[in-house]
Amino acid sequence: MLVIDVMMSRQNSTGGPYHHTPVMLNEVLEALTLRGGNVYVDGTFGGGGHSRAILESSDCQLIATDRDKNSIQYAEELKVSYGERFSFFISKFSKIPDILRDSSTSKVDGILLDLGVSSFQLDDPKRGFSFQVDGPLDMRMGENSLSAYDVVNKLKEPHLAEIIRDFGEERHARLVAKKICEYRDSKKIETTSELSKIIENTIGNFYKKQPGKSIHPATRTFQAIRILVNDEMQEIIYLLSNLTNYLNQGGRIVVITFHSIEDRIVKNIFTHLTENAISKSRYEPSEKSILDGSFNYPTKKFLIPQESEITLNSRSRSAKLRCIERTDSLFRENLDIYSMNKYEEIIRALV
Numbered sequence: 399m400l401v402i403d404v405m406m407s408r409q410n411s412t413g414g415p416y417h418h419t420p421v422m423l424n425e426v427l428e429a430l431t432l433r434g435g436n437v438y439v440d441g442t443f444g445g446g447g448h449s450r451a452i453l454e455s456s457d458c459q460l461i462a463t464d465r466d467k468n469s470i471q472y473a474e475e476l477k478v479s480y481g482e483r484f485s486f487f488i489s490k491f492s493k494i495p496d497i498l499r500d501s502s503t504s505k506v507d508g509i510l511l512d513l514g515v516s517s518f519q520l521d522d523p524k525r526g527f528s529f530q531v532d533g534p535l536d537m538r539m540g541e542n543s544l545s546a547y548d549v550v551n552k553l554k555e556p557h558l559a560e561i562i563r564d565f566g567e568e569r570h571a572r573l574v575a576k577k578i579c580e581y582r583d584s585k586k587i588e589t590t591s592e593l594s595k596i597i598e599n600t601i602g603n604f605y606k607k608q609p610g611k612s613i614h615p616a617t618r619t620f621q622a623i624r625i626l627v628n629d630e631m632q633e634i635i636y637l638l639s640n641l642t643n644y645l646n647q648g649g650r651i652v653v654i655t656f657h658s659i660e661d662r663i664v665k666n667i668f669t670h671l672t673e674n675a676i677s678k679s680r681y682e683p684s685e686k687s688i689l690d691g692s693f694n695y696p697t698k699k700f701l702i703p704q705e706s707e708i709t710l711n712s713r714s715r716s717a718k719l720r721c722i723e724r725t726d727s728l729f730r731e732n733l734d735i736y737s738m739n740k741y742e743e744i745i746r747a748l749v
């Protein structure tokens with residue numbers, strides 16, 4: 399974990415100017431119900447768009463994290479403007495409970511997660527996130543042991559197919575995995591363009607045949623690889639299932655998701671945290687069933703961006719914002735609704 403200590407100019411790592419428009423900004427500020435003196439957490443600081451608006455809108459304290467060191471330059475700008483009110487840590491957001499404990503912050507009033515990739519990550523060819531620009535197969539958001547190169551060149555074929563199916567919802571996953579493995583038998587796959595071409599040549603025709611399907615044939619496979627490389631689902635599950643005791647009554651968890659897999663996980667965890675405690679099990683003593691959930695929904699179950707926002711910022715088009723609020727009910731432990739062990743085994747079995 400690294401606390402910011404450097405000041406750099408506002409450029410992306412390719413040297414060009416960096417622009418980031420925070421998604422669903424008004425909805426986020428409203429959902430967090432900001433109040434002066436309260437403490438908030440931005441777990442996905444990125445270019446600091448949401449963080450800046452939070453600090454601007456209320457005289458609050460903000461603790462922010464991002465796993466990507468390139469966020470430091472944007473965090474330093476906020477440090478200059480907001481001083482002691484703002485602190486920043488290079489860290490995975492699953493470590494937020496540890497960060498709060500270490501900084502003697504027992505409880506906070508709101509947590510924001512704006513999931514996915516920052517514009518500065520996506521737009522930088524060297525990071526290898528995009529099939530639209532050529533670059534090395536990397537896709538690491540921070541320092542993690544596995545890169546996209548490892549996944550594509552070292553995963554066993556059935557495992558690769560499983561990942562592409564589970565994390566990409568690609569219905570032609572087995573075919574894509576087969577062609578990737580045939581190709582790499584003669585030559586390692588080194589670049590985003592190389593991988594994108596293999597996928598396009600394999601399933602491009604299926605996508606052309608589906609009218610209204612405007613996504614590129616490589617979209618789903620790239621998404622799946624990125625999720626595995628960054629352990630993205632495990633991160634969400636771990637944090638959301640360990641936050642309850644760190645929120646004051648009335649404190650809110652606000653999450654913006656960008657695809658159906660992460661949204662389903664957030665939705666299921668929120669359902670679990672908001673439903674009547676323990677009432678689902680017929681083996682529990684009946685008096686427990688009258689306990690309320692430790693969270694409730696303060697507004698609609700989810701919000702989507704206004705048409706006007708989508709017109710101005712096409713990256714917002716798949717966003718969904720979900721929000722729950724801490725009640726005063728007891729916390730129900732044991733949120734083991736997903737087992738990610740399967741994916742850990744797949745990684746251990748790299749060829």
Ligand SMILES: C[S@@+](CC[C@H](N)C(=O)[O-])C[C@H]1O[C@@H](n2cnc3c(N)ncnc32)[C@H](O)[C@@H]1O
Nearest residue numbers: 420442444445446447448465490491512516633
């Ligand atoms: C969509 S961007 C956030 C943009 C930000 N809200 C803004 O307004 O500039 C997502 C950011 O979350 C970071 N991120 C994704 N998963 C993370 C994790 N598990 N822990 C910490 N940061 C993560 C990424 O590095 C990326 O910078």
